[in-house]
Amino acid sequence: MTLLTVENLTVAFPGRSGTVNAIEDVSLSVSPGEILGMVGESGAGKSMTGAAIIGLIEPPGRIAAGEIRLEGQRIDTLRPDEMRRIRGRRIGAIFQDPLTSLNPVLTVGEQLIETIQTHLKLSKDEARARAIDWLRRVGIPAPEARIDTYPHQYSGGMRQRVVIALALCAEPRLVIADEPTTALDVSVQAQIIALLRKLARETGVAVILVTHDMGVIAETADRVAVMYAGRIVEVGPVAEVLTAPRHPYTRGLMASIPRIGARPDVLPQIEGAMPRPHARPAGCAFAPRCPVRIEICGQTRPDLTGHATRSVACHLSEEVPA
Amino acid sequence: MTDPILTVTGLKKTFDLSQPFLTRLTQGGGRKYVHAVDGVDFTIPRGTTLSLVGESGCGKSTVAKLLMGLTQPSAGSIRFDGHELAGTRAGQPPAVRRRMQMIFQDPYASLNPRWRVARIIGEPMKSFGTHPDPVARRKEVDRLLEFVGLSAADGEKFPHEFSGGQRQRISIARAISTKPEFLVCDEPTSALDVSVQAQILNLMRELQRELGLTYLFISHDLAVVNYISDQIGVMYLGRLVELAPADRIFAAPQHPYTRLLLDTVPDITMAHRDMDRPAGEVPNPITPPSGCHFHPRCPLANERCRAEAPVFRAHGDSQVRCHAVQEGRTDPMPLRKAG
Amino acid sequence: MTDTTQIKTTPSALTRLWNSDVAWNFRRSWTARISSVLILILFAAALFAPLLATQNPYDISQLFLLDSELPPAWIEGGDPRYFLGTDEQARDLYSSILYGLRLSLIVGFASVALAAVVGISLGLLGGFVGGMVDGAIMRVADILLSFPAILVALLVNGIARGVLPPERHADAAIWVLILAIGLTNWVQYARTVRGSTMVERQKEYVQAARINGVSGMGIMLQHILPNVLGPVLVIATINLGMAVLTEATLSFLGVGMPATQPSLGTLIRIGNEYLFSGIWWVVIFPSVVLVALVLAVNLLGDWLRDALNPKLR
Numbered sequence: 001m002t003l004l005t006v007e008n009l010t011v012a013f014p015g016r017s018g019t020v021n022a023i024e025d026v027s028l029s030v031s032p033g034e035i036l037g038m039v040g041e042s043g044a045g046k047s048m049t050g051a052a053i054i055g056l057i058e059p060p061g062r063i064a065a066g067e068i069r070l071e072g073q074r075i076d077t078l079r080p081d082e083m084r085r086i087r088g089r090r091i092g093a094i095f096q097d098p099l100t101s102l103n104p105v106l107t108v109g110e111q112l113i114e115t116i117q118t119h120l121k122l123s124k125d126e127a128r129a130r131a132i133d134w135l136r137r138v139g140i141p142a143p144e145a146r147i148d149t150y151p152h153q154y155s156g157g158m159r160q161r162v163v164i165a166l167a168l169c170a171e172p173r174l175v176i177a178d179e180p181t182t183a184l185d186v187s188v189q190a191q192i193i194a195l196l197r198k199l200a201r202e203t204g205v206a207v208i209l210v211t212h213d214m215g216v217i218a219e220t221a222d223r224v225a226v227m228y229a230g231r232i233v234e235v236g237p238v239a240e241v242l243t244a245p246r247h248p249y250t251r252g253l254m255a256s257i258p259r260i261g262a263r264p265d266v267l268p269q270i271e272g273a274m275p276r277p278h279a280r281p282a283g284c285a286f287a288p289r290c291p292v293r294i295e296i297c298g299q300t301r302p303d304l305t306g307h308a309t310r311s312v313a314c315h316l317s318e319e320v321p322a
Numbered sequence: 323m324t325d326p327i328l329t330v331t332g333l334k335k336t337f338d339l340s341q342p343f344l345t346r347l348t349q350g351g352g353r354k355y356v357h358a359v360d361g362v363d364f365t366i367p368r369g370t371t372l373s374l375v376g377e378s379g380c381g382k383s384t385v386a387k388l389l390m391g392l393t394q395p396s397a398g399s400i401r402f403d404g405h406e407l408a409g410t411r412a413g414q415p416p417a418v419r420r421r422m423q424m425i426f427q428d429p430y431a432s433l434n435p436r437w438r439v440a441r442i443i444g445e446p447m448k449s450f451g452t453h454p455d456p457v458a459r460r461k462e463v464d465r466l467l468e469f470v471g472l473s474a475a476d477g478e479k480f481p482h483e484f485s486g487g488q489r490q491r492i493s494i495a496r497a498i499s500t501k502p503e504f505l506v507c508d509e510p511t512s513a514l515d516v517s518v519q520a521q522i523l524n525l526m527r528e529l530q531r532e533l534g535l536t537y538l539f540i541s542h543d544l545a546v547v548n549y550i551s552d553q554i555g556v557m558y559l560g561r562l563v564e565l566a567p568a569d570r571i572f573a574a575p576q577h578p579y580t581r582l583l584l585d586t587v588p589d590i591t592m593a594h595r596d597m598d599r600p601a602g603e604v605p606n607p608i609t610p611p612s613g614c615h616f617h618p619r620c621p622l623a624n625e626r627c628r629a630e631a632p633v634f635r636a637h638g639d640s641q642v643r644c645h646a647v648q649e650g651r652t653d654p655m656p657l658r659k660a661g
Numbered sequence: 662m663t664d665t666t667q668i669k670t671t672p673s674a675l676t677r678l679w680n681s682d683v684a685w686n687f688r689r690s691w692t693a694r695i696s697s698v699l700i701l702i703l704f705a706a707a708l709f710a711p712l713l714a715t716q717n718p719y720d721i722s723q724l725f726l727l728d729s730e731l732p733p734a735w736i737e738g739g740d741p742r743y744f745l746g747t748d749e750q751a752r753d754l755y756s757s758i759l760y761g762l763r764l765s766l767i768v769g770f771a772s773v774a775l776a777a778v779v780g781i782s783l784g785l786l787g788g789f790v791g792g793m794v795d796g797a798i799m800r801v802a803d804i805l806l807s808f809p810a811i812l813v814a815l816l817v818n819g820i821a822r823g824v825l826p827p828e829r830h831a832d833a834a835i836w837v838l839i840l841a842i843g844l845t846n847w848v849q850y851a852r853t854v855r856g857s858t859m860v861e862r863q864k865e866y867v868q869a870a871r872i873n874g875v876s877g878m879g880i881m882l883q884h885i886l887p888n889v890l891g892p893v894l895v896i897a898t899i900n901l902g903m904a905v906l907t908e909a910t911l912s913f914l915g916v917g918m919p920a921t922q923p924s925l926g927t928l929i930r931i932g933n934e935y936l937f938s939g940i941w942w943v944v945i946f947p948s949v950v951l952v953a954l955v956l957a958v959n960l961l962g963d964w965l966r967d968a969l970n971p972k973l974r
Contacts, residue, residue, distance in 0.1 A: 016685050041515035042486075157603045185377040186542060188603050190586035212515065215588025242590055256520035257590060258549040260572055266527070267549060269520035273485045390872050413874025424872055432865035436887040442866075446873040496869065 003206050004030040004053065004174055009066035009076075011045075011052050013277075020277045022048045022061065023230045027304065030174065035200055035207040037221030037238065039214060041274050044227040046210045050176045052076070053208065054091055055083040071173065089119040092167035092205075096179040098159035101166070102151040108135070108162050109147035112169055119170035134165040137202075139195060157188035161195065168199060178210045193220050214257055218242055223309075226250050229274055229285035236310040246312045249286045284315070292316060327368040327504055327536045328389070333398035333408075335359040335384050339608065356607050358384040360560035361398070363634065366553075368503070371530070371537040373547040373568075375583070376557035379607050382540045385557075386508045389538065390424050402504065413449070420450040423497035427509040429489035433481040439492055440477030443467070446500045466495040470525065487518035491525065498529065504536045511546060523549060544587050548572060556580045559607055559615040566640035576642045576652070578620045614645065622646040686968040693968075696960040703954050707763040714756035715742065719922060724751045730935075733942050746942040748931060757928055758947055762954070764924040768838050769905040773897050775843030776904075780850025781886075781893060787851070788858025789881050795855070802848040810845040811910060817841035818916045831919045838917055842907050849896055857889035891969050899962035902955040909951055925951045 009026045012019045023045035030036050038046040051057050053068055055075065068076040075086060087093070095101050103111055112131035116122060122130065128147070135143035138161040151159055160180065167175050177196065181189040197220055200207050209221055217224050217238060224241050226234040226249070234247040245251045255268035272289040275281065281288055287297040296315050304313040340346060340353040359381040366372045374382040387393045389400060391412035400407040405418045413419050423446070426432035433442055443463045444453070453459035464474035470491040481489055490510060497505055507526070511519040527550065529535055541547050547554055551568040556579060564577040575581045602619040605611055614632050617623035627645050634643045646652050687693050706713060716723045729751035731740050740747075745754040783802075787795035805813065821837040822830060861867060862885065870880050905925075911917035912926030913933075920927060925947045932944030 016682070041517065155603050185604060187377060187582060187586045190588070191601065193588070213588065214516065214590050218590045219588045253517055254590070256517050258520075258523070258543075258545040259590070260545050260548050260584070260587060263549060263569075266524055267520040269524055270517040271521075273487055273518060274515075387868075390868075392868055392871060412868075412871040416874050419872070419874060422872075424869070426865040426869065428865055432869060434866040434884055434888070445870065445875070449870075449873045449875050500873075 001031070002029040003032045003034075003071060004208075005069045006049070006053065007067050007069075009049070009052060009068065010064045011048055011057060011061055012064035013061045015278070017278055019064075021064070021230055022277060023052070023227075026066070026227075026230075026232055028225055028232065028235065030206045030208060032173065032206050033200060033204045034223065035197070035209055035221045037217035037224040038208060038210045038227060039212065039217050039224060040227035041212060043274060043276065045230040046212075046227045047178055049227070050178050050208060050210045053174075054087060054093055054176050055080075056087075088115060088170050088172070090172050090174065092170065092172040092175040094160075094163055094167045094175060094177040094180045096182050098156065098163045098183070099151070101163045102159065104151055107148050107150055108154070112147070112162075112166060115166055116169050131165075131169065134169045135162070137199070138162070138165045138168075139191075140165075156184055157191060160184060160188075160192055164192075164195065164199070168203065168205065171203070172205060174206045174208070176208050176210070179212070180209070181216055182211070182213070189216070190219075196220060214242070214254070226253070229280055230277060231285065231313060232304055232311075233286065233313045234311065235304070235306075240310060246310070246317055247286075247314050248290050248292055248316075252289075252291070284313075325368045326365045327403055328366045328538070329399075329401045330365070330385075330389070331363050331399045331401075333359055333362045333385065333388060333400065334396045335381070335388055335393065336396045354608055357560050357610070358607070359388065359395075362557075362560075362562050364553075364555055364562065364565060366504075366536055366538060368536055369530070369534050370552040371539055371550055372553045372555060373539040373541060373551040374555045374557055375541055375544060375547050377542060377583075377604050379559070379604055380557040381560040382557050383508055386424065386506045386538065386540055389506055390422065391419070416450050420446075420452065420500045421502050422504045422506070423500065423502040424506040424508065425490070425493050425497050425510045428513050429486050429493060430481075430513075432493050433489055435481055437480075438477065439467075439479055439481065439484075440464075442481070442492065443477070443496045443499055446496060450500050452500050462499070463495075466499055467492075469498075470495045471521075485518075486514050487521055490514065490518075490522050494522075494525065494529070498533065498535075501533075503534070504538070506538045506540070508540045509542070510539075512541065512543065519546070526550065544583060556583065559604065559610050561615065561643060562634060562641075563616065563643045564640060565634075570639050574638075574640075576637055576640050576647050577616075577644050578622055578646065578652070579616050582619070614643075620646075622651055624651075683965075683968050687964075690964055690968075692960050693964040696957040696964070699953060699957040700961060703762060703950070703957070704766070706759055707766045710756075710759035710763045714753070714759045715744075716753050716756050718752040718757045718760055726751050730940055732940075745946050748928075748943045749935060749940075754928075754943060754946055757923060758925070758950055761923050761925045761928050761947060762950060764835065764918060764922065765905050765908055765926070765951070765954075768835060768842065768908045768924065769901050771839040772842035772846065772904045772908075773900050775839060776846035776900065777850050777893060777897055779843070780847035781854050781889075783847070784851035784854030785858055785881055785886060785889070788855035789862055789877065789885065791859075798851065799855070802851055805845065805848050810842075810907065813845040814838075814841035814907060814911055815914075815916060817844060818911065822916075831921060834918050834922070838908055838911060841911070842904050845907075846900055846904065849900070850893060853892050853896060854889050857892065858885055861885045861888050895962060895966040895969060898965055899959060902958040902962065905951070905958070906955055 006026060006028050010024050011022045013022055026049055028036065038049060040046045052063060063076050067074055070090060075083065109128065109131055112134060113124065113127045116127040116130050132143045132147055135147060140146055140158060140161055151162065154162060181192050184192060193216060196207060211217060221238045223236065224238045225232045226241065226247065228249050234241060234245065234250045241250065242254065245254050252270040256270060258267060270289050275285060283299045284297045284302055287293045290297065294315065302313045302315045304311045306312055335358045337356045337358055338353065339356055341351060362385060364372060374385060376382050388395050391407065391410055391414065395408050398408060402418060402422060440460060440463045443466055444459045447453040447459050447462060453462055463477055467474050467476055472488060472491055484492065511522050514522060523546065530537065539547065539550055548568060553565065554568050554571045555562050555565040556577060557563065558579050564580045571580060575584055605618065611618050613629050614627045617627040620627065632643045632645045632648065634641055635648055637647055728740065728743065728747055729749050731743050731747045732738050733744065733746040743753045747753055783798045787798040818837055818841050821833060825833050867880055867884055870884055908917060908924060909926030909929065912924050913930045915930065918924040918927045920931060923931065928947035929944055932947065936944050
């Protein structure tokens with residue numbers, strides 16, 4: 001049974017030179033307790049997909065096609081006030097910058113207790129006990145004392161732990177984590193990744209982890225969806241996609257990441273840059289940069305096809321050796 | 323290790339973060355200082371790359387600014403090819419400063435948005451007087467644009483018409499326009515996407531080979547540093563804690579902090595998921611821990627580490643600032659405990 | 662190695678302006694279009710006042726006292742030669758308004774220009790140099806801001822009147838007004854420019870210029886100035902409305918333009934004295950023009966502020 005299904009989602013932004021599709025025809029599903037990584041370059045549409053699921057697309061952007069279902073219920077057509085109830089209660093959110101996610105004039109405890117009481121039927125004392133428990137679970141030392149302190153009294157890593165507690169305290173079924181480790185130092189980043197994994201396993205919450213960092217995906221996700229120019233080009237279990245990528249973009253991307261231990265004379269690189277949304281070519285958006293393109297790639301857009309767990313959007317997906 | 327082009331000794335930079343005098347008088351509180359760079363020594367041989375790595379607040383970017391004269395050192399010496407630069411301002415003396423250039427982290431902020439690309443690239447040549455004639459200068463700009471992989475026609479455009487990777491190429495073209503010998507690169511790829519990062523790193527390597535450039539490369543990404551460096555210096559709270567040839571850092575890291583950094587690099591081979599993560603964060607640099615700054619996070623710390631700051635001392639091919647290494651207390655087995 | 666190979670001739674400045682976001686926004690905004698048409702009409706009227714006017718209100722030989730206090734042409738007792746009627750000195754109101762508009766706009770533009778030049782220079786200097794220079798400039802600005810602008814203008818005016826011999830007052834009035842209004846309005850420019858300068862100063866392109874030995878003056882004028890002018894344009898537009906109003910207020914209070922060279926404010930003052938004797942047109946028509954001018958300028962300024970701020974779009 002899947003928790004979330006997204007089908008043929010298209011998000012459009014009307015602009016000066018006509019309507020631009022930030023994401024096109026995106027389909028994915030998430031099971032309970034699963035961590036789905038969404039990876040791609042800036043502008044690939046990974047954050048937009050997360051924002052669409054959580055109902056936070058900035059106007060004038062809108063969902064132009066497709067549907068989003070959470071536990072079978074359509075949520076893309078809900079009114080804003082109905083969506084607000086779902087946010088927090090059933091879908092939590094973790095953003096990149098912990099400072100902007102927390103209210104600086106309220107103590108950490110006040111924010112947690114308010115969120116808990118908004119969504120769960122608990123007394124003030126119960127909610128406070130629950131809040132302390134959450135702070136402990138996300139690894140805040142001495143939570144009984146620190147619950148009454150303000151966000152600025154926490155370090156960057158501790159703040160992001162509080163944000164995670166805030167996202168999880170109403171016991172949502174799904175959490176969208178948009179670049180949750182990007183603003184943190186590398187040593188802290190590793191701790192937050194480990195914490196996310198641990199909590200997903202313990203609580204059974206599903207996580208959509210949006211990031212540009214393949215390393216974070218490798219360390220955290222169960223499955224990964226690779227996005228390019230507004231579309232998913234490859235989906236599959238993390239181990240398979242990372243060790244045996246099948247889309248030429250994924251392969252190029254994996255090869256171009258510098259690794260510890262290997263010191264090649266020249267790093268493999270993908271020529272060119274991802275097209276901007278209003279300048280996407282007809283056919284496959286990756287074709288102009290693709291080292292193995294054939295004639296049809298410039299004319300027809302390949303669909304995301306595959307079997308069971310692996311899907312690839314490439315005309316050559318059958319011929320390309322895994 | 324012959325022919326050093328840059329020698330830095332005892333480099334220090336202290337920032338005064340004290341409240342204004344009157345506020346201190348009325349509200350109490352003493353003077354507050356941050357030792358952003360606290361006694362750094364290194365030498366870069368001509369034509370090689372030294373990388374400085376560390377987490378935010380370790381002082382690596384301040385070192386870059388000190389070398390370029392963007393901020394003045396509190397103590398220490400910066401000798402560039404025999405010229406003492408400590409105490410001189412950015413761009414002074416022109417004959418020496420022309421030979422040092424810098425590439426910045428943010429390709430969106432490092433190019434003046436109101437200037438055309440040709441003017442941006444031509445500015446150093448005009449200012450340092452290497453190409454005073456506008457026509458010759460424009461010809462050189464066109465050559466540089468093509469050299470970094472853009473076209474001469476791009477000189478008429480404005481920076482916003484380019485992608486992040488292309489802007490970084492423009493930045494590089496500007497930096498090499500005065501035929502420098504030494505480039506300071508402050509996180510030149512950290513704002514770029516991975517597939518573009520490889521293009522820029524390759525371009526930088528190519529330039530080094532063709533022009534014989536020397537790099538000081540600043541980064542927080544050990545994997546990037548591994549690709550580009552000959553020597554690597556690891557910084558923690560203003561001090562170099564380990565300086566070693568690049569392959570030694572990865573094969574036989576000495577300092578416990580170096581080991582921690584290597585442990586925390588996310589690994590795309592997924593070999594280490596679910597392993598225990600090193601705890602703790604970088605302390606506030608205004609109130610650094612006593613003795614060795616790293617001791618609160620160090621598994622090898624003892625009384626001596628808490629009381630006495632270790633000195634920077636050669637240890638095999640490496641130089642290390644650690645009592646445990648110098649006393650032979652480290653366990654020789656490297657890093658990773660399997661998960 | 663190129664990311665894209667675009668072979669495109671560089672568009673001219675005019676094409677770029679036409680294609681810019683602001684121009685696109687302008688073409689879609691009714692407010693912007695209507696207010697700028699109105700402004701253009703009023704500017705043209707002021708510019709070509711000598712051609713459009715039926716008489717020169719400054720020339721006493723053209724005034725016929727018999728024709729004084731005539732109502733507008735379409736009202737009984739009106740005279741077709743005086744479309745909007747005449748005042749108590751038999752001046753044609755239509756012509757007076759054209760000339761008055763002209764004076765109001767001259768004072769407005771000149772004082773805005775003065776305030777902008779002073780404010781931008783001081784703001785740029787303070788923001789870039791910092792320290793004591795900055796402190797001194799900003800303290801003066803603070804002091805100036807703690808007086809109502811009209812009070813400062815009255816003060817400047819009073820000093821000028823005290824210093825100059827009485828027979829020069831009428832000639833000097835316009836210069837005194839420009840100086841008084843200009844000197845009260847520079848603070849806003851200085852603060853805005855100082856703020857943006859302090860942001861720009863930290864940016865890496867400024868560091869790059871310093872590394873390349875560009876002088877402080879070169880960095881300020883060539884690098885930072887072009888990047889801080891956007892908000893100044895908005896302030897200048899809105900300030901034009903304010904300046905015209907201040908001029909009108911001063912003239913209404915009797916310390917601005919003399920009755921022999923009436924600006925819109927002077928006309929309103931004169932008209933105000935006759936309002937209760939039923940001569941309403943002398944006060945109403947100049948007021949309508951003044952309101953229309955200030956409203957149009959403010960609407961355009963508001964639109965410009967929004968159009969230049971990408972976050973509000």
